[in-house]
Amino acid sequence: MTDRPTGTPPGDRAVRTYGEPGLHPRIEARGLTKRFGGATAVDDVYLTVGPGEVVGLIGPNGAGKTTLFNLLSGALKPDSGELNVNGVRATRLPPHRLAKLGLTRTFQLARELDRLTTLENVLLAAPNHPGETLRGAFFEPRATRRAEVEATVKAREILEIVGLSAKEATLAGHLSGGQKKLLELARCLMVDADTILLDEIAAGVAPHLVEEIAALVERLNREHGTTFVIIEHNVGIIRRLSSRVVVMARGAVLAEGSFADVASNPDVVSSYLGQAA
Ligand SMILES: Nc1ncnc2c1ncn2[C@@H]1O[C@H](COP(=O)(O)OP(=O)(O)OP(=O)(O)O)[C@@H](O)[C@H]1O
Ligand SMILES: [Mg+2]
Structure with a gap:
């Protein structure tokens, strides 16, 4: 020491x-x-x-x-x-x-995430992402729906910031190496780090x-x-x-x-x- x-x-x-x-x-x-x-x-x-x-x-x-x-x-x-x-x-x-x-960090995208769209990948990074709790979805469907809409608005803003808006519906597996790095950054931003x-x-x-x-x-x-x-x-x-x-x-x-x-x-x-x- x-x-x-x-x-x-x-x-x-x-x-x-x-x-x-x-x-x-x-x-x-x-x-x-x-x-x-x-x-x-x-x-x-x-x-x-x-x-x-x-x-x-x-x-x-x-x-x-x-x-x-x-x-x-x-x-x-x-x-x-x-x-x-x-x-x-x-x-x-x-x-x-x-x-x-x-505090968060970028990770290589896991292979299964390649089969989700760019937007879905960003949404999944949200802490307590909507629909995470089955109980919430059953007993508070309206609140769950509102949270989903808010998270989607935020995810789209983040995609705009990182310049991936045009790729929101593209499967992550089809992004270029550089675009995947931007997606990793977008996922960090979704965490509010x-x-x-x-x-x-x-x-x-x-x-x-x-x-x-x-x-x-x-x-x-x-x-x-x-x-x-x-x-x-x-x-x-x-x-x-x-x-x-x-x-x-x-x-x-x-x-x-x-x-x-x-x-x-x-x-x-x-x-x-x-x-x-
Ligand atoms: N999980 C692990 N098990 C055993 N040894 C490991 C493990 N992870 C890293 N090491 C060893 O620890 C040392 C430091 O590795 P580390 O990956 O942190 O280096 P680095 O500075 O990131 O290198 P690079 O610039 O190549 O990415 C290396 O000798 C590496 O072989
Ligand atoms: Mg290293």
């Missing part, structure tokens, strides 16, 4: 930074550690993300970035360490409870859609204050979007700062940027 990587704020100082009543860091991870067998995939990571930040998370293959996302989103439980989300103790909560606290974790959202996506996704992240951040943590190997996207960059290597935080800071750090260049450039 004492051997913290340079530049990583200790948790207690971070609490004071955002210490005004009601304003907490979106994410506050302290000493998160995850081992697989003998290998430590995430090794004592401290990460504080404030409201409205866009934090770029970079590092070589196998550095532990996705595993860290799995810990932050509740998909994996840490071996040790603590997590607070929006000031609430969130260590070991499952993903749906973290979503209720305002104030913090979204994006894992390689631009990977394998056609350049014009990469541009669309980047512009959407900027717009959601600017207009709605949405906080993002983005894992991305596309250095141009990281430079463009990130207000701060965190570099991981071998499970640990190697460096942290502005893009210019980390890009001129010799350790970062030798461990990652040298290869990525």
Whole structure:
């Protein structure tokens, strides 16, 4: 706990930074550690993300970035360490409870969702989506119907925001790779998340859609204050979007700062940027 990587704020100082009543860091991870067998995939990571930040998370293959996302989103439980989300103790909560606290992430679309339309996919992402409880549908049919209509209006607004309105009736399986990424983002927005974790959202996506996704992240951040943590190997996207960059290597935080800071750090260049450039 004492051997913290340079530049990583200790948790207690971070609490004071955002210490005004009601304003907490979106994410506050302290000493998160995850081992697989003998290998430590995430090794004592401290990460504080404030409201409205866009934090770029970079590092070589196998550095532990996705595993860290799995810990932050509740998909994996840490071996040790603590997590607070929006000031609430969130260590070991499952993903749906973290979503209720305002944090969600993009996932690859499950195969069965490919057989639903774009609109249906967005509707299914709604917390307590209409018709979820049989009891509600039987005993409160009018309220259930109203909730369905409201959710559909909201889903259509979101499809408009992400630029997929024209595809609302298209089966998700027939969308291009980039359009599927936009659909994943739309599903995050349906949850009303104030913090979204994006894992390689631009990977394998056609350049014009990469541009669309980047512009959407900027717009959601600017207009709605949405906080993002983005894992991305596309250095141009990281430079463009990130207000701060965190570099991981071998499970640990190697460096942290502005893009210019980390890009001129010799350790970062030798461990990652040298290869990525
Ligand atoms: N479920 C798992 N079981 C065993 N080992 C795992 C598991 N998930 C990840 N690992 C290992 O943990 C380490 C970190 O992997 P992780 O996927 O988090 O890296 P990454 O930084 O996201 O890499 P990439 O840039 O390639 O996506 C790797 O050595 C990986 O093999
Ligand atoms: Mg990964």
